[in-house]
Amino acid sequence: MSVKHALLALLCEGPRYGYELKAAFEARTGDAWPLNVGQVYTTLARLERDGHVERDSEDVDGHVHYRLTDAGRRETRAWWDSEVTREAPPRDELAIKLALALTVPGVDVRDVLQRQRTATVRALQTHTRRRARLTSAQRDGTAPAGAGTTAAVLVLESLIFAAEAEVRWLDHCEARLLRTADPNGARP
Amino acid sequence: MTAVLELRAATRTHGTGPTAVHALRGVDLVVRPGELVAVMGPSGSGKSSLLMLAGGLDASTSGEVLVEGVPLSGLDPAGLASLRRRAVGYVFQELNLLPALTAAENVALPLELDGVPGRAARELALRALDEVELAPAARRFPDELSGGEQQRVAIARALVGDRRLLLADEPTGALDSVTGEAVLELLRARVDAGAAAVLVTHEARHAAWADRVVFLRDGRLVDEARSAVGWTA
Numbered sequence: 001m002s003v004k005h006a007l008l009a010l011l012c013e014g015p016r017y018g019y020e021l022k023a024a025f026e027a028r029t030g031d032a033w034p035l036n037v038g039q040v041y042t043t044l045a046r047l048e049r050d051g052h053v054e055r056d057s058e059d060v061d062g063h064v065h066y067r068l069t070d071a072g073r074r075e076t077r078a079w080w081d082s083e084v085t086r087e088a089p090p091r092d093e094l095a096i097k098l099a100l101a102l103t104v105p106g107v108d109v110r111d112v113l114q115r116q117r118t119a120t121v122r123a124l125q126t127h128t129r130r131r132a133r134l135t136s137a138q139r140d141g142t143a144p145a146g147a148g149t150t151a152a153v154l155v156l157e158s159l160i161f162a163a164e165a166e167v168r169w170l171d172h173c174e175a176r177l178l179r180t181a182d183p184n185g186a187r188p
Numbered sequence: 189m190t191a192v193l194e195l196r197a198a199t200r201t202h203g204t205g206p207t208a209v210h211a212l213r214g215v216d217l218v219v220r221p222g223e224l225v226a227v228m229g230p231s232g233s234g235k236s237s238l239l240m241l242a243g244g245l246d247a248s249t250s251g252e253v254l255v256e257g258v259p260l261s262g263l264d265p266a267g268l269a270s271l272r273r274r275a276v277g278y279v280f281q282e283l284n285l286l287p288a289l290t291a292a293e294n295v296a297l298p299l300e301l302d303g304v305p306g307r308a309a310r311e312l313a314l315r316a317l318d319e320v321e322l323a324p325a326a327r328r329f330p331d332e333l334s335g336g337e338q339q340r341v342a343i344a345r346a347l348v349g350d351r352r353l354l355l356a357d358e359p360t361g362a363l364d365s366v367t368g369e370a371v372l373e374l375l376r377a378r379v380d381a382g383a384a385a386v387l388v389t390h391e392a393r394h395a396a397w398a399d400r401v402v403f404l405r406d407g408r409l410v411d412e413a414r415s416a417v418g419w420t421a
Contacts, residue, residue, distance in 0.1 A: 114403060118411045121228070124396040125415035132376075132419060160393060167392035174230060 030152035192384035226395035229404030277346025336367035
């Protein structure tokens with residue numbers, strides 16, 4: 001996804017400069033997708049070109065703040081009012097890889113499956129630990145006030161559910177492969 | 189640091205000859221204090237066999253299983269039973285709480301079986317129930333508790349006294365996802381406080397609470413996942 005709409009949404013709260021936008025984006029999305037500050041400024045330049053943002057004041061440190069224009073506000077509204085499309089999903093490298101591993105000779109599909117399972121479980125461990133840090137900070141009262149921490153927890157849980165679904169799919173692939181290999185359906 | 193649990197080339201074969209079933213084949217595994225290890229694998233891969241050997245509920249055909257440095261093969265049945273009661277706690281999907289006993293009596297039972305006097309056993313049981321935030325339910329019977337509460341009683345029973353090794357087989361089986369996560373959090377807290385645990389599960393989301401996730405296939409450990417990110421910042 002482009003970060004364009006995320007930046008527009010953050011600017012609805014008031015003018016910000018590039019680094020502030022990067023920090024706000026990462027805090028609310030659980031540091032799941034770190035942003036390159038250069039990417040933020042490139043996006044701001046495009047948004048400015050398209051008339052969605054304009055330069056606001058410069059602070060004492062020389063940071064250029066950007067603020068939303070009316071067109072930018074309408075663009076953001078349109079984003080909230082539309083759904084994220086799931087009909088034409090982006091190419092899934094893993095699904096493609098498994099399809100090819102199954103059909104191209106000389107590949108041990110169970111090894112491919114296990115390597116991926118390990119990697120996905122490792123990612124799941126990482127998401128689970130990040131979430132545990134956030135929820136324990138919430139419990140101890142050391143998390144920043146506001147809904148930002150809850151937002152970050154929900155984003156991490158989205159990654160947790162997606163990784164879990166992937167492991168289940170890998171398990172399903174393996175079970176189906178074993179069943180296909182043995183027409184009687186017996187377990188090895 | 190001494191491992192709480194160690195499997196050395198642990199092998200379990202049922203039957204002999206061409207019909208022999210190889211449940212576990214030469215599994216090496218070390219679990220230290222403060223470590224939670226999850227075991228994943230398809231049905232029939234040997235997960236439950238591993239847990240049975242680790243808890244001394246079954247004996248290996250070859251290889252060795254050590255609990256707190258003690259080789260289980262060197263123990264007579266009485267010694268094995270004593271070690272099981274003293275050092276090992278079990279949480280199974282079937283909770284096996286005794287319906288005629290209160291929550292506190294269920295938790296105190298393994299201590300009393302091991303010769304701890306009634307009053308002392310009851311105090312330890314109440315402390316264990318307090319740790320799982322169930323002290324107010326101490327006098328209630330299992331059928332007066334929710335599924336999640338019963339599971340917490342089972343965990344308190346598994347950890348009561350000075351048990352260092354906790355073995356859990358699908359401990360969140362019948363629970364909804366939020367209650368299930370709470371059980372995992374509880375396990376995690378006990379491990380962080382110094383216990384060692386082995387968790388058998390087919391739920392990747394639950395296995396992710398472990399320090400290490402090991403994968404079994406056809407009775408062999410084939411891989412291991414370990415995140416580089418720690419539990420605390």
